[in-house]
Amino acid sequence: MNSNWDAVLSTGVDNIDRQHQELFRLINNLVSAMNEEKSKVEIIKALDSLEEHAIRHINEEEAIQKENNYPGLEIQQMQHEEFKDCLRDIRSFLETREISTLFIIHMQQKIFKWCRKHMLTADKDLGEFLINSRRN
Secondary structure (H helix, E strand, C coil), X not given: CCCCCCHHHCCCCHHHHHHHHHHHHHHHHHHHHHHCCCCHHHHHHHHHHHHXXXXXXXXXXXXXXXXXXXXXXXXXXXXXXXXXXXXXXHHHHHHHCCCCHXXXXXXXXXXXXXXXXXXXXXXXXHHHHXXXXXXX
8 A cells, every 4th residue: 555645646736735745744654653663642642643634634625615616525525524534433443442563554554545545536626626717
């Protein structure tokens, strides 16, 4: 599973792409903290940073969609809720169980798979829409 942002994920909208790059960096920080067997406090801090950025990004991205009357807003909102649910599930697990190698692998695959799929489909469509609407 590719755990780095790459140009194929670009939406063509610089602000969104920068936020996506930061999202990948923060996910990698969380995975690294778990792989390095850092304390639960440090791992939760890494998750806090990821959640804060993700929520801020989602709010900004959805605001852009509303401002531009983007027809795919509802789909984006549903998918964003899935991502927030994923982060809540990770937090719940971290707060109630011991971290295992299997959990780290599963979490890493799930979160990166979701991000790549969402960025390659929904966010690419959004980027195309925004770029085309600026031309008109």
